[in-house]
Amino acid sequence: MLELGDSQKIQSDARKARDLALDAGVPSVPYVDGCLEGDGILVDAMLGTGLGGDVRPVYASAFEAVNAAGLPVLAVDVPSGLCADTGRILGSAVTADITVTFIALKRGLFTLDGPDCVGELEFADLAVPDTAHDCVAPDVWRLDLDTLLAELPPRPATAHKGHCGSVLVIGGDEGMGGASLMAAEAALRCGAGLVRLATREQHVAAAIARIPEIMAHGVAGATDVRKLIDASDVLVVGPGLGQSEWSKACLQVALQAQKPCVLDADALNVLASGDVQSADLSDSVLTPHPGEAARLLGCAVGEIQTDRFAAATALTSKLGATVVLKGNGTLVASQKGIGLCDYGNPGMASGGMGDVLSGVLGALIAQGLAADDAAPLGVCLHSAAADIAALDGERGLLATDLIPVMRELLD
Ligand SMILES: NC(=O)C1=CN([C@@H]2O[C@H](COP(=O)(O)OP(=O)(O)OC[C@H]3O[C@@H](n4cnc5c(N)ncnc54)[C@H](O)[C@@H]3O)[C@@H](O)[C@H]2O)[C@@H](O)CC1
Numbered sequence: 001m002l003e004l005g006d007s008q009k010i011q012s013d014a015r016k017a018r019d020l021a022l023d024a025g026v027p028s029v030p031y032v033d034g035c036l037e038g039d040g041i042l043v044d045a046m047l048g049t050g051l052g053g054d055v056r057p058v059y060a061s062a063f064e065a066v067n068a069a070g071l072p073v074l075a076v077d078v079p080s081g082l083c084a085d086t087g088r089i090l091g092s093a094v095t096a097d098i099t100v101t102f103i104a105l106k107r108g109l110f111t112l113d114g115p116d117c118v119g120e121l122e123f124a125d126l127a128v129p130d131t132a133h134d135c136v137a138p139d140v141w142r143l144d145l146d147t148l149l150a151e152l153p154p155r156p157a158t159a160h161k162g163h164c165g166s167v168l169v170i171g172g173d174e175g176m177g178g179a180s181l182m183a184a185e186a187a188l189r190c191g192a193g194l195v196r197l198a199t200r201e202q203h204v205a206a207a208i209a210r211i212p213e214i215m216a217h218g219v220a221g222a223t224d225v226r227k228l229i230d231a232s233d234v235l236v237v238g239p240g241l242g243q244s245e246w247s248k249a250c251l252q253v254a255l256q257a258q259k260p261c262v263l264d265a266d267a268l269n270v271l272a273s274g275d276v277q278s279a280d281l282s283d284s285v286l287t288p289h290p291g292e293a294a295r296l297l298g299c300a301v302g303e304i305q306t307d308r309f310a311a312a313t314a315l316t317s318k319l320g321a322t323v324v325l326k327g328n329g330t331l332v333a334s335q336k337g338i339g340l341c342d343y344g345n346p347g348m349a350s351g352g353m354g355d356v357l358s359g360v361l362g363a364l365i366a367q368g369l370a371a372d373d374a375a376p377l378g379v380c381l382h383s384a385a386a387d388i389a390a391l392d393g394e395r396g397l398l399a400t401d402l403i404p405v406m407r408e409l410l411d
């Protein structure tokens, strides 16, 4: 046992654990620079869930030494330096190979920096009885794809395309026709009965050539879009929408329609700019990445990432919608609480991933799910598909690679 800091100051349970170790004959020596040479396993039991502000320099230098030692690291409960509540590294943290967490899963292990510090996660309940857990309501739910998939009703044998809902994707300003096309393709492949696309005229031929099942329309402005909105059940607005006058007119008419919407990308940016009048979004899903979330809340990206749980809650309260705060450990916030998706991988950091997600969500709402049920399922489906697709490698993973995998998972 290597003791870091003043052992006289160790209190409560930490002191009990130290005394037990000493009573059991575990030799104890002070931690000094260079003492980590040799072989074996490093057990990181330095700092835990009580950590408040940034770690002090003496700890930070020990963390760096642990990380540089080249030995396997097992962290107990939480890797030292990681905030168990937010998943943020508090200045410096241990990067573990395995973390054994006790009694309950801590939400910070699953989002932001958490997964990078945790390594493989093991859970030990320490035989705490269920009655103790019954006294504490979890504030975040870990989403499970199989459980969520069970909520999607099977198609009746008599189903026809009119039963499966119609999605209208609105987007694809100059230079971004691909974004709205990816959303439309994902919506069709995730089971929407009909998919229409309202886009710039110049993208129509390419859209039909790639996917003739999509009804692609060139729209010049609000009047053209309104006709398509009237024929559709769910609107997916934003992929490649841009922020031009055309973009604003398309978004405004969509919001006025009071139909369930999935708002993504530039729809969120235009909404944040205040250039359109918002509407009742209670049946809608908004899918900001941290940059878009910052614009919507009028703060810096760093503030969003400092506490993603607080940011997701603030967004759902401010906008009155189900909110998907994207990124490593995506959060789904609604009136039901916060769901956390721990599927997904860094291969997803490539253009178009969010556009595909918006189409998935549109398809699920079109098939009868409420916004706050479609969002957790769609997010898990998308990220779990990315994990399967990334078995061929994370680098070079394309957003459209997810689409056939999602189809398989859905069936
Ligand atoms: N093939 C296509 O047509 C594509 C079109 N796209 C569309 O392009 C439009 C604009 O996308 P841009 O990428 O320019 O703008 P973004 O708003 O996505 O990104 C602009 C800036 O926001 C911040 N940001 C983005 N992601 C972040 C994250 N995860 N965490 C923290 N900060 C983050 C960064 O500072 C970034 O430089 C959207 O409408 C989008 O749908 C993109 O989806 C890419 C593919």
Ligand SMILES: Nc1ncnc2c1ncn2[C@@H]1O[C@H](COP(=O)(O)OP(=O)(O)O)[C@@H](O)[C@H]1O
Pocket (backbone or CB within 6 Å): 265, 289, 326, 327, 328, 329, 330, 343, 344, 345, 346, 347, 348, 349, 350, 351, 352, 353, 354, 355, 356, 357
């Ligand atoms: N490192 C990561 N780990 C897990 N998921 C990620 C990671 N990076 C990106 N993603 C996911 O990929 C998608 C990216 O969406 P977005 O940033 O809107 O992309 P785009 O604007 O190119 O469509 C989101 O679903 C996000 O959660």
